[in-house]
Amino acid sequence: KAGVTQTPRYLIKTRGQQVTLSCSPISGHRSVSWYQQTPGQGLQFLFEYFSETQRNKGNFPGRFSGRQFSNSRSEMNVSTLELGDSALYLCASQLEGSNTEAFFGQGTRLTVV
Amino acid sequence: GDSVTQMEGPVTLSEEAFLTINCTYTATGYPSLFWYVQYPGEGLQLLLKATKADDKGSNKGFEATYRKETTSFHLEKGSVQVSDSAVYFCAWNSGGYQKVTFGTGTKLQVIP
Numbered sequence: 001k002a003g004v005t006q007t008p009r010y011l012i013k014t015r016g017q018q019v020t021l022s023c024s025p026i027s028g029h030r031s032v033s034w035y036q037q038t039p040g041q042g043l044q045f046l047f048e049y050f051s052e053t054q055r056n057k058g059n060f061p062g063r064f065s066g067r068q069f070s071n072s073r074s075e076m077n078v079s080t081l082e083l084g085d086s087a088l089y090l091c092a093s094q095l096e097g098s099n100t101e102a103f104f105g106q107g108t109r110l111t112v113v
Numbered sequence: 114g115d116s117v118t119q120m121e122g123p124v125t126l127s128e129e130a131f132l133t134i135n136c137t138y139t140a141t142g143y144p145s146l147f148w149y150v151q152y153p154g155e156g157l158q159l160l161l162k163a164t165k166a167d168d169k170g171s172n173k174g175f176e177a178t179y180r181k182e183t184t185s186f187h188l189e190k191g192s193v194q195v196s197d198s199a200v201y202f203c204a205w206n207s208g209g210y211q212k213v214t215f216g217t218g219t220k221l222q223v224i225p
Contacts, residue, residue, distance in 0.1 A: 004156075033212055042217045043157075043202065056212050090156050094213070099145030099164055099206050102213040104156035 002026065006091050006105035013112050018079040021108045025072050025093030031055075032074040033102065034066060037088040046089075049074055050096070078110075086112045116140075119203045119216035126193055126223050134188040134219045136177075136203030144205040146170075146179055146186040147213065151200045160188075160201070193223045 005024040013019050025032050033056075034046040045058040049068035066076040072093075078085055088109050092102035120135040138144065145164045149157040161170030166181035175190045186203060203216040 006156075031212075035215075043215050045212065045215075048212045092157075092213070101145075101147055101159050101162055101206070102157075102204075104149075104158070106156045 004091055004093050004103050004105035006089075006108050008108060009106065010109045011111070013081050013110065015081055015083060015112055017081050018077065019081060019110060020075050020077045021089055021091075021110070023074045023076075023091030023093075023105060025074070025091075026103055029093035029095055029103070030072050031094040031096060032068055032072065033092045033094070034074070034076050035090040035092070036060075037090060037107070038086075043090075046076065081112045083112050086110060117203050117205055117214055117216040119201075119219055122200075122218070122220040124219060124221050126221070128195055128223055128225050129192045130223075132188070132190040132193045132197075132221065134201055134203075134221070136186045136188065136216060138184050138186065138203075138205050140184075140205060140207050142207050143181075144207040146177070147204040147206070148175070148177055148186070148188050149202040149204055149215070151202065151218070153199070157202060193221070195223045195225055197221060198223045 007022045031050045033048040036044045048056040052068045063079045068074045088107045090107045092104045147162045148160040150160045151157045161172040163170040163179035169178045177188045200218045200220045202218045206213045
């Protein structure tokens with residue numbers, strides 16, 4: 001069974017640009033969560049999608065958005081990039097059900113210059 | 114509110130030393146508890162888990178026991194290796210509209 005796949009692995013963007021990151025969950029997993037990881041702030045929850053609906057949201061500005069497609073694949077978008085958006089963006093998928101663990105992709109390393 | 118608190122790092126140990134990383138949680142109900150590990154440049158991997166009180170999760174020589182009375186899930190290993198150098202995250206999931214909630218992570222460095 002394939003794991004969680006994130007593309008691209010690395011990305012360099014300029015301030016003010018926008019970026020879209022992609023995540024393909026494990027087959028059968030309908031919950032997809034996104035996290036931002038930086039050395040200063042650690043692992044921070046961005047949002048979670050289930051069946052194409054945003055179910056949970058972290059404390060990030062509106063420049064950060066996401067969506068989920070009918071096949072459970074998810075994308076997140078960051079508009080008007082700032083230097084502080086440089087981070088490792090991690091996607092995780094889960095089976096629906098009580099107390100299931102999250103399975104993570106390898107992440108997308110975004111550098112904003 | 115619901116949260117996970119784990120000990121601050123970094124933790125530096127010599128090879129073959131004993132490791133403890135403390136984790137306590139604040140949650141209603143009966144959450145499942147997890148330890149994740151992140152090696153440099155990688156995503157997080159599940160290390161072990163426990164789904165009910167007094168359960169012991171174990172993997173690769175690491176152990177953690179779900180202590181409901183003290184709301185703790187401390188990670189231990191009897192003899193660490195250089196290859197154990199990584200960041201360790203405590204986490205929990207209460208079910209329902211679940212998302213896994215993570216602690217801040219503890220960086221472990223093992224020196225030869």
